[in-house]
Amino acid sequence: MTTVTVPENWIKRATRSIHIPPVFLFLIVIFLVSGLLDQIYSDGQIFSNPAIMLNIVVRSVALGIVAVGQTLVILGASIDLSVAYTISITAVMSSYIMLGKTANVPMAIASVFGIGAAIGLANGVIITKLKVNPFIATLGTSLIIKGIINATFTNYTGSVPESFQFFGYGTIGSIPVIGSIPVINSIPVSIVIMLIVYLAGWFLLARTKLGAHLYGVGGNSEVARLSGVRTDRVLIGAHILCSMTAVLSGLFLVSQMQSGAPWVGPNGFYDLNSIATTVIGGTALSGGKGGVWGTLAGVLIFGILDTTFNQLGVNPYLKTVLRGAIIVLAVASYTIRSKKDAA
């Protein structure tokens, strides 16, 4: 009996052991369709120019980093709406402290990470100790941060020294040329940092106690608590990490913009976009199911869409419409098979 079934399930079993989230299929489809449309209606750069491919990834870095944090809190059945303004406060505070001097960089980085930790801690404590619904708690802290920055800063503040722009524009190393494929002779630092954040997120979730506990808390908080998990601490930890990733995204953005402005975060819709990419990546909003690699695919889908719309010269408002429709379709493509009702 087994000899008959083994060959049939071989591919299935192999893919299951690697754990490729189904969203990667969607990513490939989006990429092929985008490339084909570009080939037909535009100059076909997406398929032929590796610089464009690289650009898709660089474009995704800011959202990509913060989405890792968002994935962590959503896995814990929480949510963080304050990341957009955390990004803003990081951008303005770091460039305000740096004032264009390299000597001030460590000080600036330390203080924005301090601020981030404080925001995450506040979110976590309000949610776990005051029992405030995470949606409302982080909406509240987001309003508070918004008030504080808008009262203090109204425009571009301070500047970033050239040395710090390395994060945004720097490149490292070289990739050997393979055959006749055009050369990408160096990788942007930002991509490397984003990948490190994803690896760290994966390691945390798959290989550490905190990660295992986070899945437990998200799956069923009461069961986790009764089996001895300190659920409050786990959730507070996830929120602190989430705010930290928002700080890192903020630092990347300010290093690209060279000066921080209070509207960086909300204008990029990092709060709702990070939630959308996480859910597109297959992490359940109700918690306990998912992971960071799906989120990476979600982020890359957003990047590909952005680039394709630019290549094709789509009207900016139509872009918004298409993006809204694609978010819903992407999530629908796998929720439709679920037996559980959504709310």
Add this chain to the structure above:
Amino acid sequence: MTTTTINSPETFSKAVGKLWGWIKKIPPVYPVFFIIFIVLGMLNPSKYQSANGIMTFLRTASPLAVLAIGEMFVLASGGFDLSVGAIVTFVVLVSSKLLANDPANAASTILIMFGFGLLIGLVNGVVVSFLKVPSFITTLGMMLLVRGGALYYVGGAPQGYLTDNWRAFGRNYIQNVPLFGRVPYALIILLVISIITYIMLNRTNYGKQIVAVGDNVLASKLSGVRVKLVRVVTFMVCSTLAVAGGIMIGGYGGVNVTIGEGLEMQAIAACVVAGVLLGGGKGSVPNAIFGAFTLQAIVNLLNLLGLPKPYTDAVQGLIIIGAVAYVGLTSQKKQ
């Protein structure tokens, strides 16, 4: 049983205890609102202690109350609707073009808007119920779709102005009403909507089913509730009321591409301040209205105190967290 029987201290204390029990059941949003409103009246008697001033306040607060009622329906059933603010923007922008500066088009424009409202709600509900996409994501997508669609249709900037008869619902008053002086149309619209929705929620099977679905999907499904239908209708109620709110907001606010921005969060905050639980199972029309009134009163109070706009945001954030923490911690004690 009546008050005349209170002749011994024992029965008196019992009666007081009963009264206290009854007072404790009053949702905190009412005393909070009245305290804020009394403070407003003390700080600026000419504005907040005259019938005229109160009517002006109600005119500005009514649209948010209408949005909050709609949002409350969705929240009570356990969902979210983030597309409310975008619908307001849609109504104002698309109307400005459809009206073509001709008052004769007002009636047809408003009908078309309500048609869109029903359609948006239907799509939201169908996607949530049948494609099983979480409402947070569905309505987030719808928010982008509706806002982008409106901006695409008008080409990124308002086309023309809103005619006076279109704006009357949000801006004008019925003059010479005995006792009150003048009554804003917005308040009358709010009253009519609140009566209809109150009956829907409290006096029909459908209303009980909404709360049941929000409380426990499986239990209500097993007892024969058509969960999918209930959800679709809630989303339709919400987006229809968002259209009504949009017409009122456009009435006094005028045409502006960012007019609806953030209103979904305000509507949710109003419900939450009023004690509606996110995740479903609880809802009340009057509470939602007073939640919205409270938020508006807080904004007016902070303005009156001379706090700049950014601080208003921060204080609102603190109050929202505080209100929910209070409800959460007190209800926890009871368990």
